[in-house]
Amino acid sequence: MKLTIAWLYPDLMSTYGDRGNIIVLQKRCQWRGISVKVEEITLESRLSNLEHCDFIFMGGAQDRQQKIVGKDFLENKAPVVKVMVEKGIPALFVCAAYQLVGHYYKPYQGEKIPGAGIFDLYKEHPGDQKKRLIGNVTAEIVSSKKTIVGFENHGGRTYLGKDLAPLARVIKGFGNNGEDEYEGAVYKNAIGSYFHGPLLPKNSHIADWLIAKALEVKYKKKISLKPLDDSLEWQAHRFIIAR
Amino acid sequence: MRLQNVLPIVIGKIVSSASKLFHLGAGATWPGEIALRLSPNIFAEFASQLRKGIILVAGTNGKTTTSLMITQVLEKQGLTVVHNASGANLLNGIVSACIQKAAWSGKLRVDYGVFEVDENSLPQIIFYVNNSHSREPFEAQDRRGNPENDKTGSPIGSGMTRQIVLVLLNLFRDQLDRYGEVDVIAEKWKKALLRLDTGNQTIKPYQLIANADDPLIVHLASSASRAGLEARVTYFGLNDASQFQKKMEHATDSTFCPACGARLIYEGYYYSHIGVWKCEKCKAKRPTLDVSDWDYPLPGLYNRYNTLAAVTTSQALGIKKETIKKALLSFKPAFGRQEELVVNGKRVKLFLSKNPAGFNESLRTVIQLGAKQILFVLNDRIPDGRDVSWIWDVDFEMIPGNISVAVSGDRVYDLALRLKYAGITANICENLENAFDTKETLYVLPTYSAMLDVRKILTGKKIL
Numbered sequence: 144m145k146l147t148i149a150w151l152y153p154d155l156m157s158t159y160g161d162r163g164n165i166i167v168l169q170k171r172c173q174w175r176g177i178s179v180k181v182e183e184i185t186l187e188s189r190l191s192n193l194e195h196c197d198f199i200f201m202g203g204a205q206d207r208q209q210k211i212v213g214k215d216f217l218e219n220k221a222p223v224v225k226v227m228v229e230k231g232i233p234a235l236f237v238c239a240a241y242q243l244v245g246h247y248y249k250p251y252q253g254e255k256i257p258g259a260g261i262f263d264l265y266k267e268h269p270g271d272q273k274k275r276l277i278g279n280v281t282a283e284i285v286s287s288k289k290t291i292v293g294f295e296n297h298g299g300r301t302y303l304g305k306d307l308a309p310l311a312r313v314i315k316g317f318g319n320n321g322e323d324e325y326e327g328a329v330y331k332n333a334i335g336s337y338f339h340g341p342l343l344p345k346n347s348h349i350a351d352w353l354i355a356k357a358l359e360v361k362y363k364k365k366i367s368l369k370p371l372d373d374s375l376e377w378q379a380h381r382f383i384i385a386r
Numbered sequence: 387m388r389l390q391n392v393l394p395i396v397i398g399k400i401v402s403s404a405s406k407l408f409h410l411g412a413g414a415t416w417p418g419e420i421a422l423r424l425s426p427n428i429f430a431e432f433a434s435q436l437r438k439g440i441i442l443v444a445g446t447n448g449k450t451t452t453s454l455m456i457t458q459v460l461e462k463q464g465l466t467v468v469h470n471a472s473g474a475n476l477l478n479g480i481v482s483a484c485i486q487k488a489a490w491s492g493k494l495r496v497d498y499g500v501f502e503v504d505e506n507s508l509p510q511i512i513f514y515v516n517n518s519h520s521r522e523p524f525e526a527q528d529r530r531g532n533p534e535n536d537k538t539g540s541p542i543g544s545g546m547t548r549q550i551v552l553v554l555l556n557l558f559r560d561q562l563d564r565y566g567e568v569d570v571i572a573e574k575w576k577k578a579l580l581r582l583d584t585g586n587q588t589i590k591p592y593q594l595i596a597n598a599d600d601p602l603i604v605h606l607a608s609s610a611s612r613a614g615l616e617a618r619v620t621y622f623g624l625n626d627a628s629q630f631q632k633k634m635e636h637a638t639d640s641t642f643c644p645a646c647g648a649r650l651i652y653e654g655y656y657y658s659h660i661g662v663w664k665c666e667k668c669k670a671k672r673p674t675l676d677v678s679d680w681d682y683p684l685p686g687l688y689n690r691y692n693t694l695a696a697v698t699t700s701q702a703l704g705i706k707k708e709t710i711k712k713a714l715l716s717f718k719p720a721f722g723r724q725e726e727l728v729v730n731g732k733r734v735k736l737f738l739s740k741n742p743a744g745f746n747e748s749l750r751t752v753i754q755l756g757a758k759q760i761l762f763v764l765n766d767r768i769p770d771g772r773d774v775s776w777i778w779d780v781d782f783e784m785i786p787g788n789i790s791v792a793v794s795g796d797r798v799y800d801l802a803l804r805l806k807y808a809g810i811t812a813n814i815c816e817n818l819e820n821a822f823d824t825k826e827t828l829y830v831l832p833t834y835s836a837m838l839d840v841r842k843i844l845t846g847k848k849i850l
Binding site: 155163211382 | 559562563567568569570636638639641642647649772773774775776777778779797799800802803804806807
C-alpha cells in the first residue's frame with residue numbers, strides 16, 4: 144500500500160514543530176510497510192500535485208507568513224482542498240490552518256478576513272486586553288473518550304457552527320474559546336485543532352486513525368493497522384496528563 | 387549624581403553583597419530590581435556616566451559570547467568595562483551589573499558599558515539610553531579624562547563624545563510562548579531604532595553593527611539608517627562557499643523578503659535563513675561586507691558570526707587589529723557556551739542550545755568535533771519557554787549511528803520520543819545527576835535552565 148501526503152506550505156506554515164506531524168505519519172506508515180511520499184505544496188506548486196494526494200496537512204504560521212499564504216490559499220489551493228475534504232480525504236489543520244479553513248477571522252481591529260469555508264466555524268479576536276490562551280492542554284475526544292494532550296498558544300477564539308462537531312472536551316486548559324469547554328472540530332475525516340505544532344507525536348492514536356482513514360478512502364476497504372510498540376508515546380502522553 | 391539616586395544604589399549594593407554572602411544566587415537581578423523600584427530612571431543615570439560609550443548586543447543567538455568578546459578586547463586595550471556577564475539581560479540585570487561595578491558613592495567610573503540585551507527589552511533600553519543624552523556626560527562634568535592620555539590612540543575616544551553602538555546579530559524563532567513571533571519582535575525593534583536620537587552633540591551618531599547574512603536584520607538596520615537619520619551601519623558576514631549547506635534547513639524564519647514579501651533567492655545557506663541572499667522583485671540584497679574574515683578562536687559556524695560581530699564592533703570603537711587579535715587569541719568561552727568542565731577526571735563540554743537554529747548549529751559542531759557521547763537536557767521552565775514543540779524542528783536525524791545518546795530534563799520523554807522518530811534509541815536518565823557517568827568526553831546540549839542545573843551538579847554553582 145502507498146500513501147501520498149500533501150504538506151501545505153512547509154516553508155511558510157510551519158512555525159513551531161509542525162513538522163513533527165509529518166515525521167510521525169511517515170514513520171508510522173514505514174514501520175508497517177506502507178510506503179509514503181510527502182508532496183510539498185507551496186505558493187508555486189501546481190494544483191495537479193495536490194489533487195492526487197491521500198492526506199492533507201497544514202500547520203501554523205506567523206502573521207506575516209499567513210498574509211503571504213492567504214491569497215494563494217483562498218484563490219488556488221482551498222477550492223481543491225474543499226473538494227478533497229468533502230470526498231472524505233483525511234486532513235489535519237492545526238493552529239493558523241484551523242483558522243484559515245473557517246468562514247472568517249475577525250481581528251480586534253479592522254475588517255473581517257475571509258477564510259476558506261471548509262469548516263463551519265468562525266474566529267474572532269476579543270481585543271488586545273484579553274489574555275492569550277497559552278499552556279499545556281489535556282482533553283478527551285468526544286466520540287472515543289480517549290485523551291489527547293498538547294500545547295496551545297492563541298489570541299483568537301473559535302466558535303463552531305451548529306453542524307460542526309467538536310473534537311474533544313477540555314479537561315485542563317482552554318480549547319476553542321475558553322468558554323464552552325470544547326477543543327477542535329471534526330468534519331468528515333478532517334480534524335482542526337488549536338493544539339499547535341506537533342499534535343501527533345504524543346497522540347499516536349490520532350495519527351493511526353488518520354492513516355487508517357486515508358487507506359480506507361484510497362483502497363475502499365476496511366483497514367486495521369498492525370499495532371506498534373507505543374510505550375514511549377504513552378509515557379510522554381501520560382506525563383502531560385499528570386502535570 | 388543626584389542624591390535620590392545614590393540611596394537605591396547603596397541599597398542595591400547591600401542586596402548584592404548579601405546575596406553573594408548567603409549564596410542566595412539572586413545577585414544578578416534583585417539589586418537592580420530593587421533600585422529600579424526606588425528610582426525608575428536609574429539606568430539613564432548610569433548610562434550618562436559611562437565615559438566613552440555604551441555597546442548594546444541584541445539578537446536571538448550569540449549575545450553572551452559576542453558581548454564577552456567585546457569586553458575582553460576593550461579590557462586588553464586597558465579600558466574599564468561594566469558588563470552583564472551573568473547573562474541577566476533584562477533591565478534589572480543590566481542595572482544590577484552597574485550597581486555591582488559602581489562605587490559606594492553611586493558613581494560608575496568606567497569607560498564603556500557592554501550589555502547583552504534581551505530581544506523584548508531592547509526598545510526599553512534604547513529609551514533610557516536616549517534619555518541619558520539629556521544629561522551631561524560624566525567626563526564633561528569633572529574632566530577626569532584627558533585626551534592626551536587616551537590609550538585607544540583613536541580620535542573616537544577623545545573624551546568629550548560618547549559612542550552608542552548597537553550590535554544586531556540575528557533573529558530566529560525562540561520561545562514563542564514567551565517572546566511571541568519573530569516578526570512581532572522585529573516590528574518592536576524597527577520602531578525603537580527609528581527613535582534613535584542623534585540630535586545631541588555630546589554623542590557620536592549611533593552606529594549599527596549588523597549581520598549582513600540575515601535578511602531581517604539587514605531590513606531593520608537599513609530602515610534605521612536611511613536618509614535623514616545619522617546612524618551608520620557596518621556589516622559583517624561570511625564569504626565562504628565551502629560552508630554552504632547542501633539544502634536549506636527546515637527551521638528558517640526569514641526566507642521571504644522583509645521589504646516586499648517575495649521569495650528570496652539564495653546563492654547559498656550557511657545555517658537556518660542565514661546566507662547569501664537577494665530579492666529579485668524589490669532588488670534588495672545582501673549588503674557588501676565590511677568585515678568577513680578573522681582567525682576564529684572557537685569552533686562552530688555560529689561562533690564565526692559572534693567573532694565577526696565582536697571584531698567589527700571593536701574596530702568601530704577604534705581598537706587596532708593587533709590588540710583585537712591578542713585579546714581573542716586568549717578568549718575563554720562564556721559559561722555554558724562551549725564551556726569545558728573537568729569533573730573527577732572526566733571532561734564535560736556544555737553547548738547551550740535553546741532554539742532550533744542554535745540547536746542545529748551546536749549539533750553540527752559537536753559532531754564535527756568528533757563527539758562519541760552526547761547528552762540532551764530539555765527543561766520547560768519559564769527561561770526555557772514552556773512549550774517544547776520546537777524540538778521537532780531540530781534535525782536530530784544528522785546524528786551518526788556510532789554516537790551514543792542520552793536524554794534528561796523535565797521533558798525527558800518528549801526528547802526520547804523525538805529521537806525515536808529520528809531513528810535513535812536514547813538512554814533515558816530521569817535523574818540528571820546520573821547522566822554524567824561517562825568514559826569519553828561528554829558533550830551536553832542543554833536548554834537554559836537545564837544548563838544551570840548541569841553546572842550546579844558539576845561545579846556547585848549555577849552561574850559564575
